[in-house]
Amino acid sequence: MTFSIIARCPRTGRLGLGIATFSIASGGRCEGILAGVGICKTQAFINRGNDLLALELLQQGHSPTHVMQMLEANDPEHAYRQIAILDREGNAAAHTGSGTRPWSGHKIGEGFVAFGNVLAGPQVVEAIASGFLEKPEDPLEYRLLGALEGARNSGGQVGGSGHLTERSAAIRVDADPDYPDIDVRVDLHDDAIVQLRRILDEFKLYEDFYRSRGRDPSTAITQGEFVAQLQAKRSTLSSRAQARDL
Amino acid sequence: MTYTILGRCPRTGRMGIGIATFSITVGRYCRGVKAMTGVTISQAFANERNNKLALRLLGQGFAAQSVLDQLLKNDRYFEYRQIGVIDRDGTAVAYSGPRTRGYSGHVVGDNHVAFGNGLVGSKVAEAIAAGFLAKPDADLEERLLMGIEAGRDAGGQGTIDDHKPERSAALLVYSQHPYPDIDLRVDLHPTAVEELRRVYSEYKPYEAYYRERERNPRGALPQEQFMAALTSRAAQ
Numbered sequence: 001m002t003f004s005i006i007a008r009c010p011r012t013g014r015l016g017l018g019i020a021t022f023s024i025a026s027g028g029r030c031e032g033i034l035a036g037v038g039i040c041k042t043q044a045f046i047n048r049g050n051d052l053l054a055l056e057l058l059q060q061g062h063s064p065t066h067v068m069q070m071l072e073a074n075d076p077e078h079a080y081r082q083i084a085i086l087d088r089e090g091n092a093a094a095h096t097g098s099g100t101r102p103w104s105g106h107k108i109g110e111g112f113v114a115f116g117n118v119l120a121g122p123q124v125v126e127a128i129a130s131g132f133l134e135k136p137e138d139p140l141e142y143r144l145l146g147a148l149e150g151a152r153n154s155g156g157q158v159g160g161s162g163h164l165t166e167r168s169a170a171i172r173v174d175a176d177p178d179y180p181d182i183d184v185r186v187d188l189h190d191d192a193i194v195q196l197r198r199i200l201d202e203f204k205l206y207e208d209f210y211r212s213r214g215r216d217p218s219t220a221i222t223q224g225e226f227v228a229q230l231q232a233k234r235s236t237l238s239s240r241a242q243a244r245d246l
Numbered sequence: 247m248t249y250t251i252l253g254r255c256p257r258t259g260r261m262g263i264g265i266a267t268f269s270i271t272v273g274r275y276c277r278g279v280k281a282m283t284g285v286t287i288s289q290a291f292a293n294e295r296n297n298k299l300a301l302r303l304l305g306q307g308f309a310a311q312s313v314l315d316q317l318l319k320n321d322r323y324f325e326y327r328q329i330g331v332i333d334r335d336g337t338a339v340a341y342s343g344p345r346t347r348g349y350s351g352h353v354v355g356d357n358h359v360a361f362g363n364g365l366v367g368s369k370v371a372e373a374i375a376a377g378f379l380a381k382p383d384a385d386l387e388e389r390l391l392m393g394i395e396a397g398r399d400a401g402g403q404g405t406i407d408d409h410k411p412e413r414s415a416a417l418l419v420y421s422q423h424p425y426p427d428i429d430l431r432v433d434l435h436p437t438a439v440e441e442l443r444r445v446y447s448e449y450k451p452y453e454a455y456y457r458e459r460e461r462n463p464r465g466a467l468p469q470e471q472f473m474a475a476l477t478s479r480a481a482q
Contacts, residue, residue: 001469022469023452023456023469024445024448024449024452025429025430025431025445025449027429027431028426028428028429028430028431029425029429031424031425031426044463045459045460045463045466046460047460048423048425048460049423049425051425052424052425077462077463077464080463080464099463099464101468159468159469159470160468160470161470164470177298178294178295178297178298178299179274179275179277179294179295179297179298180274180277183271183273183274184271184274184433185271185273185431185433186433187430187431187432187445187449188444188445188448188449198434199270199271199433199434202270202434203270203271203433203434206269206270210269211294213291214291214292214293214294216323217290217291217323217326217345218323218326220291222347223247223268223269224410
């Protein structure tokens with residue numbers, strides 16, 4: 001029970017992954033992304049070794065289709081895995097094993113794979129794709145979030161005893177092999193995708209501040225000062241909004 | 247402003263990080279552990295390249311002190327950094343640059359570095375170390391969490407007059423695999439250390455279940471049934 005998207009931004013080449021699921025701390029099982037190389041995400045019954053092995057194989061130059069064949073040959077329980085692979089050019093391969101729990105499936109599009117299992121139906125995977133494609137000019141992290149929100153709004157996960165909430169969610173976008181560009185997570189919450197949007201929106205306000213104070217600390221203001229500036233901006237915006245409403 | 251414990255379990259060789267800070271999404275800066283290799287964090291004004299560089303140097307065989315020396319020589323702004331490194335032998339070193347803000351310091355011992363900046367005083371770093379050392383037989387993740395809880399209880403970040411809350415926190419442990427054993431985060435919360443303890447307490451009962459269904463998917467219990475079993479066990 002999980003719905004996910006892996007994608008490449010065609011404008012920037014940035015690679016990203018969005019995931020939401022009933023399981024706890026799903027963001028802690030998403031190490032299969034490396035800037036300039038590709039992405040692999042194994043879910044349903046995870047094989048934890050798969051994702052990093054796939055990155056090694058992509059780095060050696062194998063295509064996603066060939067990497068998938070090698071993962072299959074390496075794993076006696078391949079039928080229980082759901083796997084999506086994307087290389088740095090946006091070429092994709094996907095596998096939804098017959099042993100994964102229904103409804104499970106995937107959709108490969110240009111530069112992305114939408115996939116999930118224990119879903120309400122095929123409309124959820126379609127909604128991941130259309131949520132991702134809706135605003136192609138947005139930064140990749142918001143396109144991934146749009147995909148997760150689309151999936152949730154179309155029914156999300158349904159198990160044997162009915163609808164399952166999203167208890168954890170994560171978005172990761174990489175542009176450099178040494179550190180993530182965007183890495184936001186919700187590990188345990190009743191409404192993890194709503195929380196994830198709250199955290200991403202908040203992080204975007206801090207993003208440049210955090211990056212620039214690390215790169216040139218000699219000119220950095222304190223975080224206390226930065227937070228005060230943010231609050232001043234927010235109160236100006238809200239008083240303007242109030243003035244408009246009057 | 248941040249406080250952190252880096253630790254290595256001398257019994258198992260597992261290595262990990264516990265961290266809490268006023269900044270949001272701190273887990274993003276914690277890609278500083280590699281199984282059988284070492285653990286490192288650069289904080290204060292973090293140089294985002296340091297963690298990976300340090301792990302590569304540790305992987306090449308450099309000892310902790312040599313890795314730290316190279317990081318400092320490689321960075322024109324080294325005086326703004328606070329860095330801890332533990333190598334696979336458990337040798338631990340740390341540096342708290344003179345230009346890091348507020349009370350900034352570290353306590354170093356075998357298999358651990360307790361350190362932070364923007365703290366209410368030296369007692370915070372001392373409390374983190376004492377929290378980590380309090381139960382040497384516990385699992386490393388528990389010891390790391392006890393370290394940051396002790397840091398919080400000793401006053402944490404800010405000054406006596408102006409306490410800064412912990413808004414994000416993370417707990418990370420690696421054993422022999424290239425992927426983490428434990429990887430838990432709180433990215434934005436008014437009391438992130440308490441929330442991390444809650445997530446950890448909820449996650450722990452699932453840990454073995456998640457691992458087992460990955461290794462043996464045939465006949466694995468659906469998660470809903472596993473939870474029902476957990477609930478009925480708790481009721482008994």
